[in-house]
Amino acid sequence: MKVPFYGHTLQYNNIKEEIDANMQEVIQSGSFVGGPVLARFEEQAKNYFGTEYAIGVGNGTDAIWLTLMALGVGEGDEVITHPNTFFATAEAAWIAGAKVIFVDCDPKTKCIDPTKIEAAITDKTKAIIPVHLYGxxxxxxxxxxxxxxxxxxxxxxxxxxxxxxxxxxxxGELSDAVCTSYIIQKNLGCFGDGGMVFTNNKAVNDKVRILRNHGSAERNKHSAGFNSRLDDIQAAVLSAKMNHITEWTDTRIERAKRYDAALADAETIRLPYCTPGYRHVYHLYSIEVKDAAKRDDLQKFLNDNDIDAKNHYSIAIHQQEGYPWGKEAEVVGSIENAEINAASCVSLPLYPEITEEQIDYVASKVMEWDKANA
Ligand SMILES: Cc1ncc(COP(=O)(O)O)c(C=O)c1O
Structure with a gap:
């Protein structure tokens, strides 16, 4: 049985009429950038998310660094995050001009360990970037x-x-802003690149809107700025998909629980941990191989059995070659849990369109490997 890692085309085919109709609206309106469909999607997104403002930008990386810039974080400042995340989290802070301070992750959730943050705070620290890792x-x-x-x-x-x-x-309730990516592989993905800033802070809203549009709030008048806009075709796709996100998330959670049950007796792996009461949306179902030296072997075994298992992210940011590339960065304290995570993670396919039979097949192959390696 073949099990791909993503179900993008299946998802499109399931709601083709809605997406096509929205895209046609943009095409027929002739307004492709900064048009009414983007404005309508920003309204829909802020209502869905529950913040005062939602600003569409070019991608998730830009969402972070434009927000940092809007908040006045830049040269001479330090931001604290953890290194077992996608590279862009730190990259965005570097683009904004800040120094990145890495602390360890929590061994269970893999998100930043709050007990490690205070030791990293200096008089230059301006911001913390918590990553809601894996969902x-x-x-x-x-x-x-x-x-x-x-x-x-x-x-x-x-x-x-x-x-x-x-x-x-x-x-968004306990922060200054929330930055998302709408790249196709995310739980809510457009047909290319996209991103958004959610905030309750009017000054951030106003500033990011100007920064994303060549520093222009008014035609022909510019201050320092960039080009980072969510275009109307992407907004059209996202608007149709947003109507289904709750139902898709519920299915992801159901499928994740199916993996949990089927893999409960495995001796060689650790399953994803869900903090009680949290809505974990399982962007990734990432397991850890207890003997990290065998991680690649499990991944290869699954790949050889037609299962497109991947890993996210086998090289932590501070372990990248040439780190820190002349950019300022520092690790504070032991970073052991982040390194264990990077060395041992394997992501099993999980998306709303994956069937129960595919989940059972993947789990059976993981269990077969487990028995052979216990
Ligand atoms: C945790 C995290 N932060 C930031 C990004 C950057 O988003 P983008 O690729 O849209 O720039 C991504 C994903 O790509 C991500 O997974």
């Missing part, structure tokens, strides 16, 4: 308490966690 929110109340104590900003990287929430909090 699970970081411990925002603990992070917020530290940020309040030290007067720091919080920019949530929720590229992997649209529709996720904590037990007592929603994304």
């Amino acid at each position: 699970q929110c970081a411990d925002m109340p603990a992070i917020k308490a530290i940020a309040d104590k030290h007067n720091l900003l919080i920019v949530e990287d929720n590229a992997q966690a649209i529709d996720g929430a904590g037990d007592t909090f929603k994304q």
